[in-house]
Amino acid sequence: MPLIEATQLCRDYQIPQPAQGWAGQLARLWRPRHEVRRSVDRIDFRIERGECVGLIGPNGAGKSTTIKMLTGILAPSSGSLRVAQFDPHRQRHEYVQRIGVVFGQRSQLWWDLPVRDAYRILQAIYAVPQATFDARVALFESRVGLGELLARPVRTLSLGQRMLCEIAAAFLHAPDVVFLDEPTIGLDIEMKAKIRELIATLNREAGTTVLITSHDVGDIDRLCARILLIDHGRLRFDGTLEAFKREMGSGQWWQVQLPAPQHEAALALLAAHHPHLAARRHPRGVEAAQSHIGFAELVALLGPLGVESVLAVEPDLESILHDYYRHGRGVPA
Numbered sequence: 001m002p003l004i005e006a007t008q009l010c011r012d013y014q015i016p017q018p019a020q021g022w023a024g025q026l027a028r029l030w031r032p033r034h035e036v037r038r039s040v041d042r043i044d045f046r047i048e049r050g051e052c053v054g055l056i057g058p059n060g061a062g063k064s065t066t067i068k069m070l071t072g073i074l075a076p077s078s079g080s081l082r083v084a085q086f087d088p089h090r091q092r093h094e095y096v097q098r099i100g101v102v103f104g105q106r107s108q109l110w111w112d113l114p115v116r117d118a119y120r121i122l123q124a125i126y127a128v129p130q131a132t133f134d135a136r137v138a139l140f141e142s143r144v145g146l147g148e149l150l151a152r153p154v155r156t157l158s159l160g161q162r163m164l165c166e167i168a169a170a171f172l173h174a175p176d177v178v179f180l181d182e183p184t185i186g187l188d189i190e191m192k193a194k195i196r197e198l199i200a201t202l203n204r205e206a207g208t209t210v211l212i213t214s215h216d217v218g219d220i221d222r223l224c225a226r227i228l229l230i231d232h233g234r235l236r237f238d239g240t241l242e243a244f245k246r247e248m249g250s251g252q253w254w255q256v257q258l259p260a261p262q263h264e265a266a267l268a269l270l271a272a273h274h275p276h277l278a279a280r281r282h283p284r285g286v287e288a289a290q291s292h293i294g295f296a297e298l299v300a301l302l303g304p305l306g307v308e309s310v311l312a313v314e315p316d317l318e319s320i321l322h323d324y325y326r327h328g329r330g331v332p333a
């Protein structure tokens with residue numbers, strides 16, 4: 001049985017409609033009018049125990065609304081949702097014991113208390129056995145050097161150090177699943193790497209299921225074997241990262257290095273060569289989809305601009321998503 005099962009999941013929001021003139025506004029006091037806007041639209045997915053899944057999509061796609069339903073904050077408008085055999089909204093009280101949640105700005109630690117004391121309070125709240133607690137803290141200490149932070153009051157930690165402690169705290173009570181919303185937002189490269197290492201370790205070694213939403217493709221690339229892509233409230237893709245790159249990416253690209261003054265001219269030549277030719281800027285020149293132009297044709301076209309090198313490159317997740325968000329794909333019916 002899957003750990004998470006969403007079937008035809010929908011969530012509507014009611015948007016109050018503005019009234020015209022004072023008479024209209026007065027009438028609305030008796031008869032309020034709302035427009036119903038669907039933010040999550042008939043989404044189906046299943047997640048097995050131990051998976052680490054990335055929930056991605058452009059701004060306003062419906063990710064936070066989905067996470068709010070998964071964590072029991074919002075009730076679905078229709079459809080069904082089961083997580084660890086709970087109905088998250090209806091059985092909120094028992095359910096929250098089985099999950100861990102980190103929502104960017106919210107803190108589950110106590111500002112004036114040292115981290116270790118905050119962890120002890122969480123241990124008491126969730127009735128975590130001493131052996132489990134000690135094993136988890138030892139894991140945090142050995143894998144990401146949390147030890148030196150444990151004695152410090154939360155208010156003295158940097159943003160990155162606090163996020164590290166917050167994420168560790170979400171795993172402390174050995175939950176079935178942890179939901180992470182933008183776990184590395186605003187952090188430097190080194191701290192991002194540490195946080196990703198912590199999440200990967202807890203997913204792999206403790207077997208905790210993880211669902212991450214992030215606009216940082218590095219989080220998704222490093223941590224998630226599988227992605228769910230939401231757009232306009234619909235689930236557009238559910239599969240492995242490799243399958244996503246294969247299906248959504250337009251194969252390999254030519255990366256052409258040119259002198260800087262020729263970059264714009266190269267783009268213009270490519271655009272004029274074929275109206276649908278996929279081409280884009282690159283810090284050292286331009287890139288063109290191999291499916292649209294062959295090597296010899298490319299060199300003949302751009303050679304006069306002083307081509308310095310041509311490489312065949314795989315598109316990375318960031319550029320595939322960038323193209324996807326810009327041009328979109330057909331919405332399934």
Ligand SMILES: Nc1ncnc2c1ncn2[C@@H]1O[C@H](COP(=O)(O)OP(=O)(O)OP(=O)(O)O)[C@@H](O)[C@H]1O
Binds near residue numbers: 013039060061064
């Ligand atoms: N409380 C609300 N009332 C009305 N509309 C809402 C409410 N919350 C979200 N929406 C709308 O629902 C849609 C989905 O919003 P949601 O916050 O789930 O998107 P998101 O994918 O998390 O976006 P982002 O990446 O920008 O955080 C948006 O059009 C948003 O304006």
